[in-house]
Amino acid sequence: MSIRITHSPATQAHTLRQSFAELYQQTSRLGYDAMIYDFTPVPFSMEGDLITPSLLHMNNVPTDMLSLWSEHGYYQADPVQTYALKTCAPFVWSYQRPEESALRVVLTERHQPVLDYMRDNQMPCGATVPLHLPGGGFGTITGITIGTQQESALAETLAELSFIAHSFQESVFPLFDSEMLTCQHVRLSKRERECLAWSAEGLTAKEIARKLCRSVATVSLHLNTATRKLGASNRVQAVVRAMHYRLLEH
Template identity: 50%
Template sequence: MTILSDIPRLLPEGMALGPALDRALAILERAGFSAVIYDYTPVPRSHDGSLITPNILEARRVPEDMLALWKSGFYQLDPVQDAALATAAPFVWSGLGKQSRVMDEVIRERHRPVLGYMHDMRFSFGVTVPIHQPRGDLATFTAIRIDAEPDFAADAAEIVPQIGVLGQIFHDVVSAGFDAETRRTHHVRLTPRERECLSLCADGLTAKEIARRIERSVPTVTLHLNAASRKLGARNRFQAVARAAHYRLIEAAPAA
């Protein structure tokens, strides 16, 4: 079975996220899937290793409470997301039965609430496509079958590579329309001036030199640097620069 026929017509360049997700679900329904989920985050993990709630988290035909639960903390307990960070290949999972190797390797006790939800909602078979970008961005495209027949998993496993292609095409289509705010982490928010001061600090400038560069007083520069450090939970400016770089909030100027 193929689900990839006529993809350019169904998912043309420039299509917005909502309509594209509707089309993706229609394509997946050909293979018997019930629901689809897509998420995107420019920085997948915080500096302490915790999963960051994505900037985009959209779905079709999932239980009514699912997105609210994931946005309020279940995302950090989702073993599927941990598995997506551990592999670049599409993988299968189940809320009811045997897990794939990559899932077995990441599942821990802390994942129990999400696994329990998947079981209660009868998420019997899922395919997740991890989409790793060169700068570290992560998107996942997930097809779910709710309450599948006993033989569904064997048949669906054969088209996992096709779902991988569909997920990548979907991401390429919708991500072309992402604006700068979507591509910036929302986990920590710095003002433009705070980002500017940290960027100059990362380039080796002192507070006095930064003050001359941006035509502000030294106390004002110090205020911006201290505010940025507090938001980043940093003990000093060196740690603030490192964390800001981790969250892609600053970029050092190219070497002369």
């Protein structure tokens, strides 16, 4: 078992692990050998790239898979994740015959490292349930078979896998802390977010300074730093980008 959580108190993390253990048991009963769960409060960047999940959990996968997906860009090159964002329906996928599976509409050369890795590790096919959540959050639950498997057999499990996935998400979501629900793609300080939030309301730096009992120079510094971190060219664009990443909601 491997799990990547950005932050969570010990008791909370323990409860999450228990929940994942139960989920793995349920997917195993459906015939899946490995299971992956991921959650991100914002699924893609302003440039359209997938954002590495705040929570990424894997059962019965190769030891290097978690680090490859969470730290080395394999998540961004995963065609299953790319396709999952485009649909609300559970689907079966195949790396044995990708041109005959749902993945055919998204596959590019960029995805080749993931295809090679999955084939080399005898994880040729599986099924995924996309979880499009209120407020823009996104997750998936994926069951993977190891060795030779027919995609038609997996298709028969989709309805039950979907029920398990949505029930699990509903039960586990209350365990997510504020850190897990905050997009980690761009990190702004509390004061930077506060200044941007007031800027989003139409206040000038001088008016924000009066609200926060700070100098105009200090407020301007916070706004300029946030603008730079967000890759924006001006404060209006910075507010738009901060809203996309849901950084003004906390």
